[in-house]
Amino acid sequence: MALLVNEKIQEKTINDGLTGKVAIVTGGSRGIGSTIAKMLAKNGVEVVINYNSSKDAAESVIDEIEQFGGKGMAVQADVSNLQEAQSLVEKTKNHFGKIDILINNAGITRDRTLKKLSKDDWDEVINVNLNSVYHTTSSVIQTMIEQQFGRIINISSFIGQGGGFGQTNYAAAKAGLLGFTKSLALETAKDGITVNAVCPGYIETEMVQAIPEKVREQLIAKVPMQRLGTTSEIADAVLFLAKNSYITGQSINVNGGIYM
Structure with a gap:
């Protein structure tokens, strides 16, 4: 009898949907981030799209979400800054009352071989691609622990696994995300929080289309x-x-087989 009850509880947990959950998607105004935001919204998630400078693009994504009956809002914040990341989380909780899902997607590239890589090029990529993940995640983790539920998904890259010519800064940041993911997963498994990463390969985005x-x-x-x-x-x-x-x-790994 106890086994049957446990099986029913497990089945309910597995089958529970995402309707009514609240998500933050950093870098959500375009590319991979905007598609993630719309996909979550179509599955009943109330979505906060974070953007740094692309206000019009972010509001356009929100308009599209609302057109198909979803809920969302756009919030400006430079997540490479701890105080702004904390403000993003507070605005989310004030508006929706909670935070269930965090998608750490914000990222930039400043590709140069190391002999030409400036300190600014290094710092900017590390700050946006890696430090931002500490800023946002440290701002939501206590809430997730208290509610005994959380989904943290970090968008890394196959470059963080296999390296990339002229991308020491980007590779270091994306590899750092994988270590961060594993360590935080160990810390939070008992609290109903999962922490995972997605490693894209070459994806058809504006950034890639701009390449000759x-x-x-x-x-x-x-x-x-x-x-x-x-x-x-x-x-x-x-x-x-x-x-x-x-x-x-x-x-x-969602990469077409470029890294196995």
């Missing part, structure tokens, strides 16, 4: 599946992790 066509073709030629990934394919992986309650400390 010849160079882009060379990148695609390195991918075993011979194409760029889509932002929806990344969002699918994020949605899967947001729904699952028994996966933690893991990295899901």
Whole structure:
């Protein structure tokens, strides 16, 4: 009888949807972040889109979410700054009453070989791509512990796993995210919080489309599946992790086979 009760509890936990959950998506105004935000909203999540400077783009995503009946708001914050990240979380809790899901997606590139890499190029990428994750996550973790529920999903990169020419700063930050993910997963597993990472390969975003066509073709030629990934394919992986309650400390590679 006890086993049957436990099975019913487990089934309920596994089948619980995301309706009514509240998520923050950093860097959510465009590219991968905007697709993640819309995917979550279509699954009943109330979404806060964080942006730094792209106000019009962020509000456009919110308009699209509201058009299909979702709920969301856009909040400006430079998450590389601790105080602004804390303010983002407070505004979210004040508006929606809680925070259940954190998608750490904000990121930039400043690609140069190390001999040409300035201290500013190094600091800016580390601050936006790695330090921001500490800022946002440290701001939500106590709330998640108290409510005994949380989903933290960090958008890393295959570059953090295999390296990239001219990307020591970016690779260091994205590799740091993987260590952060595993360590925090160990700390919070007992609190109903899962912490995972998604590692995209080359994805069809504005950033990639801006690369000269010849160079882009060379990148695609390195991918075993011979194409760029889509932002929806990344969002699918994020949605899967947001729904699952028994996966933690893991990295899901969505990369067309470029890193195995």
